[in-house]
Amino acid sequence: MTTSVGPEIDALVRRDGGRMLSRLVADIRDFQLAEDSLQDALEAALVHWDRSGLPRSPVGWLLQTARRKAIDRIRRSANFRSKSAELTALIELDRDFEPVIDADPIADERLKLIFTCCHPALAPRISVALTLRSVCGLKTEEIARAFVMSPEAMAQRLVRARHKIAKAGIAYEVPEADGWGERLQSVLAVIYLVFNEGYAASSGELVRGELCDEAIRLGRLVHQLCPGEPEVEGLLALMLLHHARSNTRLGLAGELVTLEGQDRTQWDREMIGEAREILQGALRRGRAGLYQLQAVIAMIHADAPSFAETDWTEIALIYDSLIAVEPNPVFELNRVVALSYAVSAEMALKRLERVGAALESYQPYHAVRADLLVRLGDMTAAGAAFERAIALSGSAAERRFLENKLRAFCGQGCT
């Protein structure tokens, strides 16, 4: 079925879907019911808006309709009586709701939702998936792809998690400060994963700016909620520093442009300045953690006048600290890159072979290896490494980028 308002509704869902769902979960207190009701409301919108045009507040209209759909669904359901308290609350909400007067019908409920999704009673992997689905509005299929799972298995996990939240009585709230500890760590991890999903989408489009914006917004909210928490500041600074470079990461043909080839005059200096201020404040507190250290590295890149003039020795040293805090093969790989510029490609290649086993099926490992081999003049081995990296690429843009490199460097030399 094609209707004239279809594209507008799609755009609305893309922009406000996550926020609407958060608001509805807050009102209805049931993830599944909120999602089903929003779906009902969107179907209704397709019919009604096509007939009478867009309402004055489309978001308000959808929220009110979804609430009414929820009331209908509760009335029809088998456990009607156990839901009577929710029903009464919803009917009251419906009566008080003034969609036209209400300028922003979505107060920020997303943080509560994130904290609920990141409850330690849920497995960390499922926390991330649930946040991506409920707060950021990613489709179940998209999340399944990112987690290398079948959509059916992912859907089942999400249902189980929602069921646990409802049945085990996990509170829908931001906990008191003394209950933050482990949950704050998960919340920060989830926000960073959302950012990364936008920054280097695991499938489809290479960059999904709206997810980056969303992650930064959430980072700011957590920052407001707990000012003076150095890792929160570190994460916010880190995201801002990456985001400041976002408009130079894609070439005219939509191909990936790495740090080396980016036009540094186009980086958002204002955003970098803001990140610097936040990061300096964090470092003064003397409790450096993973996000702060990564932000320091991003800051060194932001300050370097060119790729060649980057302080690679400093960067390699910070990777040492990072690996000391959290041994991680991806940090090892990044340290190898820094060392290749700070010391030599030859020494870096030797180090790389040592971390190889853990990264055998990780595309960047082979891309880095190919680059080092090119710099050392071993075109035959470089060609093979490029081929391996290309085979492991998730997105078309990434593949194109590597194929171009393969052609450029190995055009003549490789067999």
Next chain:
Amino acid sequence: MKYMALIYGAPEDSPTPESEEFGPFMEAYAAASERFEKDGVLVAGEGLEDDSTATTLRVRNGKVETMDGPFAESKEQLGGFYIFECANLDEALRYAAMIPSATYGAVEVRPVSDYSDLE
């Protein structure tokens, strides 16, 4: 909501009556129970005799079959329980963490089903 805190422990890991820790362990239980009562979350709570006293029964084809021992053989055995009345899971977990055996074994927290709507 009502939550049941099921207390599991391996007998060899928990303080025995002969040990030095046993006295303080039992005092800690008394203090915990007092706290639960004072905070108004305590619905019920009992300790169980050790699992060698357990009898498991099944009814099959109208016949009762009994067996010696607990339902499932495992290192950690059910040793007792509390039932709490709490606002949400976090509150229940907070109280469950005060159960002295949590330090030696494990405490499983589960919401008690509400059948009030079935009547």
